Amino acid sequence: MSLLQISEPGKSKVPHEHRIAVGIDLGTTNSLVATVRNGSVEVLSDEFGRLLLPSVVRYRSDGNAEVGLDAKLTASDDPSNTIVSVKRLMGRSLIEVQADETRWSYQFDQLDSAVPRIKTDHRSIAPEEVSADILRVLRERAEKTLGGELVGAVVTVPAYFDDAQRHATKHAAKLAGLHVLRLLNEPTAAAVAYGLDQTKQGTVAVYDLGGGTFDISILRLEGGVFQVLSTAGDTVLGGDDFDHLIALWILEQAGLKEQGFASLDPSTARRLLIQTEQIKQTLSQQESVSFDVNLGDAGNWSGELSRGVLNELIDPLIQKTLNTCRHALHDADIRASDIDDVVMVGGSTRVPRVRELVAKLFGARVRTNIDPDQVVAIGAAIQADILAGNKPESDLLLLDVIPLSLGIETMGGLAEKIIPRNSTIPVARAQEFTTFKDGQIAMAIHVLQGERELVADCRSLARFELRGIPPMTAGAARIRVTFQVDADGVLNVSAEEKSSNVSASVQVKPSFGLSDIEIAEMLKASIQYGVKDKINRALREQQVEAERALQAIDAALAADGERLLSEEERQNIYLVRDELILVKDGDDRIVIKNTIEKLEAACSEFVARRMDAGVRQVFTGRSVKEL
Amino acid sequence: MSVVAAKVLTFDISIRTIVSGHYIIRQPFQYVPLSSVYDIDLTSSYFKLFSLPISYQLKRSELDCRYQSLQRQVHPDRYAAAGESEQLFAMQAASQVNNAYQTLRNPLQRAIYMLELAGIDPVDHSVSMPPDFLGEQIELREQLAEAPHAAKPATELSKLKAHADACSKQLYDELNVQFENQDYQAAVITIQKLQFFQKLQHEADERLLRLETQT
Numbered sequence: 009m010s011l012l013q014i015s016e017p018g019k020s021k022v023p024h025e026h027r028i029a030v031g032i033d034l035g036t037t038n039s040l041v042a043t044v045r046n047g048s049v050e051v052l053s054d055e056f057g058r059l060l061l062p063s064v065v066r067y068r069s070d071g072n073a074e075v076g077l078d079a080k081l082t083a084s085d086d087p088s089n090t091i092v093s094v095k096r097l098m099g100r101s102l103i104e105v106q107a108d109e110t111r112w113s114y115q116f117d118q119l120d121s122a123v124p125r126i127k128t129d130h131r132s133i134a135p136e137e138v139s140a141d142i143l144r145v146l147r148e149r150a151e152k153t154l155g156g157e158l159v160g161a162v163v164t165v166p167a168y169f170d171d172a173q174r175h176a177t178k179h180a181a182k183l184a185g186l187h188v189l190r191l192l193n194e195p196t197a198a199a200v201a202y203g204l205d206q207t208k209q210g211t212v213a214v215y216d217l218g219g220g221t222f223d224i225s226i227l228r229l230e231g232g233v234f235q236v237l238s239t240a241g242d243t244v245l246g247g248d249d250f251d252h253l254i255a256l257w258i259l260e261q262a263g264l265k266e267q268g269f270a271s272l273d274p275s276t277a278r279r280l281l282i283q284t285e286q287i288k289q290t291l292s293q294q295e296s297v298s299f300d301v302n303l304g305d306a307g308n309w310s311g312e313l314s315r316g317v318l319n320e321l322i323d324p325l326i327q328k329t330l331n332t333c334r335h336a337l338h339d340a341d342i343r344a345s346d347i348d349d350v351v352m353v354g355g356s357t358r359v360p361r362v363r364e365l366v367a368k369l370f371g372a373r374v375r376t377n378i379d380p381d382q383v384v385a386i387g388a389a390i391q392a393d394i395l396a397g398n399k400p401e402s403d404l405l406l407l408d409v410i411p412l413s414l415g416i417e418t419m420g421g422l423a424e425k426i427i428p429r430n431s432t433i434p435v436a437r438a439q440e441f442t443t444f445k446d447g448q449i450a451m452a453i454h455v456l457q458g459e460r461e462l463v464a465d466c467r468s469l470a471r472f473e474l475r476g477i478p479p480m481t482a483g484a485a486r487i488r489v490t491f492q493v494d495a496d497g498v499l500n501v502s503a504e505e506k507s508s509n510v511s512a513s514v515q516v517k518p519s520f521g522l523s524d525i526e527i528a529e530m531l532k533a534s535i536q537y538g539v540k541d542k543i544n545r546a547l548r549e550q551q552v553e554a555e556r557a558l559q560a561i562d563a564a565l566a567a568d569g570e571r572l573l574s575e576e577e578r579q580n581i582y583l584v585r586d587e588l589i590l591v592k593d594g595d596d597r598i599v600i601k602n603t604i605e606k607l608e609a610a611c612s613e614f615v616a617r618r619m620d621a622g623v624r625q626v627f628t629g630r631s632v633k634e635l
Numbered sequence: 636m637s638v639v640a641a642k643v644l645t646f647d648i649s650i651r652t653i654v655s656g657h658y659i660i661r662q663p664f665q666y667v668p669l670s671s672v673y674d675i676d677l678t679s680s681y682f683k684l685f686s687l688p689i690s691y692q693l694k695r696s697e698l699d700c701r702y703q704s705l706q707r708q709v710h711p712d713r714y715a716a717a718g719e720s721e722q723l724f725a726m727q728a729a730s731q732v733n734n735a736y737q738t739l740r741n742p743l744q745r746a747i748y749m750l751e752l753a754g755i756d757p758v759d760h761s762v763s764m765p766p767d768f769l770g771e772q773i774e775l776r777e778q779l780a781e782a783p784h785a786a787k788p789a790t791e792l793s794k795l796k797a798h799a800d801a802c803s804k805q806l807y808d809e810l811n812v813q814f815e816n817q818d819y820q821a822a823v824i825t826i827q828k829l830q831f832f833q834k835l836q837h838e839a840d841e842r843l844l845r846l847e848t849q850t
Contacts (some may be wrong), residue, residue: 189715203787233703291762331848338844405707418640431737434711436730441640448638487640494726495711 023236027159029189029396030150031197031388034139034177036095036246037219037355039063040382041146042389043154044398049201052153056198057158060381061149065088065141067128084282087113087274089128094142096220096244097124097135098180099173113274136176140183147186160189164384166221167193168241168411168578170457171469190396191496194218195225196406197387198353199234201378203404210348211237213336215366216384217329220246224333226340226347235407238327238339238430245325247288247356254313254322255283258301262309276304291315292358299353319361326365333369339430350374355381410497414469416489417454419444421463426491429459433497438490447479451487453503453512453515474503475508540569547597550604554592557604560587561611564618572617585608675709675728681735682754691749691814693739702736742807743833746814746826755819762823772831775799777839784814789846796839 030043030052030083042051051059066079067089074082083090086526090282091114097105102116102124103384117125117132125132143163144604150158161286163186165177174191195214209230209240216223223241227234252269258280259265269277283301296314301307316630338343346369356362357380367374378386391406394397409432427437443451451474477485486506504511561581569578588603657712675684682689685701707713708730738744750757775795782791807830813822 190712230699230703233706334844334847338840395712397715405703405710406711407710416640419638424640432733434726434730436721436727436734444638451638451640453640489640492726492730495729541698 016154023092026351026398027396028150028154028156029160029162029389029398030142030146030154030158031162031385031390031392031394032146032164032191033194033197033385033388034095034143034165034180034188035218035384036221037063037144037248038381039142041150041383042382042385043150044389044393045154049389051382051385052149054149059144061145063094064090064092064141065094065138067130067133069129071130075141075145084275084278087278088115089130090114091126091128091133093220093248094135094138097126099170099176100124100138113278134182136183139177139180143181143184143186147184158186159396159408160187160392162190162192162197162388162395163188163597164192164194164197164388166216166218166241166243167195167223167225167236167239167592168221168243170412170466170467171497171499173243178496178498187415188496189392191498192386192388192391192406193223193225193236193239193408195223195239195351195353196234196236196408197384197391198351199225199227199229200387200390200406201383201403202351202375203229203234205426211342211346212349212351213333213347213370213372214351214353215329215357216241216353216522217356217362218246219248219356220244222246222329222332224329224336224340227335232405233405235432236409236430237342238336239409239411240336240339241411242328242332245328247285247354247359248281249325250288250322250356250359250365251281251284253325254287254318255280257313257317257321258284258309258311259303261311262303262306264303264306267306272304276302287313288318288419289361291318292360315360322359323365326362330365330369333366344370351383352376353380353383408495408497409433410435410493412457412467413459414491414493414499415456415466416441416501417452417463423456423458423461423463423466426489427493431493432495433493434495436490436492438488441479441487441489442483443477443485443487444482448482448485449477449479451477451503452477453489453501455499455501469499470501472501472503472512474505474510474512476508477505478508547595547600550600551592552599554588554600554604557607558592561607564614568614568618568621572621573614577614581607581610581614626633649826655750673724675705675731677728677731681739681748684732684735685739689749689752690813691746693745695740698736698739702732705732742810743826743829746810746822746829749814750819750822750826753817753819755823757823759827760822762827765823765826768828768831772835775835777844779835782839783842783846789843792839792843792846796836796843799832799839803829803836806832 028043030041033040033042040051040059041060042049044050051568053059054061061076062080064076064080064083066074066082066086068074069089079090079093102118105112105116105124112248115127117127123134123136125134125154126138147161149156161181162594163177163181165174169177177191178188195216198214198216199212210228212227212229214223214225214227216225221241221243222242222245223239226237228233228237254267255277259267259269264271272280280303281299283299287297287299291313294315296312298310298312300308300310334344337347339520343402350366350370350372352363352366352374357366357376363374363376409430412431413425413429414427415423418424424439426439427435441451453467453472453474454463455470455472456463456466457469460466474487477487487503487505489501489503491501502511562585563577565581573581584603584607588600588607591599591603594600653747672686680689685698685705687693687698687701706729709725709732711722711725711729714725717725738748778791778795782788782795785791806825808821810825810829813819813825
């Protein structure tokens with residue numbers, strides 16, 4: 009922490025060096041890592057030349073994690089310890105997960121934690137940890153190939169991911185030791201990838217049908233600016249559902265409709281789904297396919313599936329995606345005929361029927377020239393290269409929107425929207441609320457996400473309380489609630505009573521997300537599994553941070569302490585400062601960290617005043633034109 | 636146990652409160668030479684921010700062009716490698732630019748904002764609407780309610796929407812003249828009329844979308 013050290017304008021210039029940054033597509037089925045090297049984009053492969061890393065993790069009984077193809081191949085032998093489609097669990101509550109139609113081949117622990125924890129033979133595991141294990145493999149792959157430490161990564165998420173799911177993804181990256189430069193919406197990344205070769209102007213629809221999620225985004229491209237006009241999607245619809253439908257059809261043909269999918273033992277079910285995936289892929293190349301499947305106790309069944317029958321099976325699902333497209337067009341306030349181009353993303357867009365119906369809806373050419381499995385990672389890598397500062401002359405700018413409205417609960421269980429969906433981010437909005445009862449001295453701020461009117465139908469993101477409101481008659485207090493969404497789509501909420509200046513704020517952590525203790529424990533666990541010196545390093549870093557904080561505060565107090573603070577305010581800061589001096593040489597980094605945070609909190613008003621004063625100084629006597 | 640928020644009728648939009656918020660600066664300032672994010676004056680009017688004259692008439696292409704160049708200057712992605720205080724200021728500036736753009740590009744929001752700038756309350760409900768206008772609105776709402784039961788609901792809804800579009804267009808032309816003449820009292824009434832039509836258009840749209848996605 010260094011407190012606002014204002015340097016001379018134009019003096020500090022970082023010398024140029026190439027900083028290694030990667031783009032990561034953390035997919036439901038497969039994950040990829042790409043980078044920009046010598047001016048061109050490259051998807052990085054493992055030592056066997058494979059680009060796709062199956063998003064599958066198997067936890068062995070000794071606690072070791074096996075990630076990727078090996079885990080996928082042995083999945084049917086050990087379904088309860090092999091985690092597939094973990095992306096569908098990210099940022100979701102146990103109740104939501106259990107209500108999901110997906111048939112999970114692994115078990116969940118019924119613990120106190122609001123986060124679903126997956127039961128494996130070794131221990132119970134949070135979805136964030138599984139994703140982190142996938143990300144770690146990709147990070148190591150990149151570091152090995154590129155020969156250096158990464159400055160950061162752009163990690164992609166479905167545009168429709170809500171705040172909780174974005175938070176979970178960020179946590180996973182943190183656990184994997186990755187610095188997230190930006191979370192990027194997958195469709196936006198795809199559009200960036202196509203912008204690589206062509207200078208485009210026009211309106212583009214990005215249709216992204218992956219293994220487990222569907223997204224549609226309407227983008228406007230103009231002079232190097234990519235502006236998302238609207239996004240919509242479905243977090244539980246994808247190519248996996250096609251496989252599932254084929255499996256159900258086979259069961260029906262085999263006379264097992266009554267018993268259904270649930271009657272199969274887990275490894276048979278898993279094997280069947282792998283086979284139906286292959287059947288689907290084959291039908292993208294040829295008109296019909298003959299096959300032989302093992303149905304466990306029910307023996308083998310062989311038959312033939314034609315593309316026509318497959319189309320009939322999957323048409324309702326494709327129609328569902330087309331309806332979502334219509335909603336996105338409605339939100340963007342344009343017609344299907346206004347779309348100049350359709351970009352296809354995700355392996356499931358290889359299905360001919362999908363291409364056919366999408367082209368028909370938009371009446372436009374459907375772009376498939378970049379591999380639909382790689383296009384997102386490629387776009388993310390381009391953006392990572394820019395954000396790492398390797399392309400200062402770059403003209404590319406991404407303007408993203410938030411996918412769902414944000415608001416708070418008001419009296420009567422109603423949701424009051426403060427930021428409407430599809431607002432371009434970053435965005436800040438403030439709205440005033442008031443007290444409901446005479447003498448009310450606290451107010452519960454319940455942060456919500458969603459489009460519905462009733463609180464019960466929206467997703468609860470966080471709750472916090474504003475205390476210390478001076479007692480007044482009902483309706484007299486003026487409480488300003490401010491929502492700020494940053495460029496990653498992550499939300500900060502603050503509330504302030506205007507007459508007394510009492511305030512409270514939170515960085516929104518999802519109600520059902522991991523608690524701080526859980527996160528700390530997970531971080532600790534990941535350190536324990538690593539080398540011991542990482543612990544020392546973490547402690548040392550914290551001590552350095554404490555030194556830096558002390559130096560900064562001393563310098564700031566010497567410069568502006570008298571001018572900007574009252575005697576009492578100064579004393580408060582000194583109290584915490586002395587406490588930090590006491591604890592900083594101890595060996596408990598958590599204590600040090602907490603004390604630093606305490607000092608930061610004690611100084612927040614001071615910092616704000618210095619910033620105001622600093623900004624005022626810069627502006628005084630100068631108009632915008634002069635500068 | 637405390638009580639959740641209660642709504643108040645007036646609200647305003649500003650990001651300035653955040654500056655006095657709870658942020659801690661971790662890095663020394665690093666000014667980007669030439670085009671600094673601090674060149675943006677967050678306290679100026681939306682028109683000034685976009686270097687446009689305060690006028691109801693504006694060229695959409697000019698607004699879009701200014702918006703893009705402002706975003707290029709202030710978007711947080713431009714400061715991904717800069718200090719945190721600069722990133723914070725960039726986020727605030729970009730937020731302000733976004734708010735301004737959303738307000739200016741929407742002709743109704745722009746009109747309301749201009750009245751606010753002129754010190755007039757744009758949602759003054761004491762203003763009484765002409766009775767024949769209200770009568771017409773009641774009739775249109777009845778048509779809207781009956782449209783889904785018509786033989787060709789989509790055609791009915793489209794017709795209604797086209798009518799609302801035509802009326803709105805005429806009202807916007809009137810608004811233009813009213814702002815030119817600084818006839819703000821007349822503008823308040825026109826704005827309220829437009830809000831009636833906007834609601835009608837919106838509901839007709841929703842019903843059309845529902846029809847389309849039912850199949």
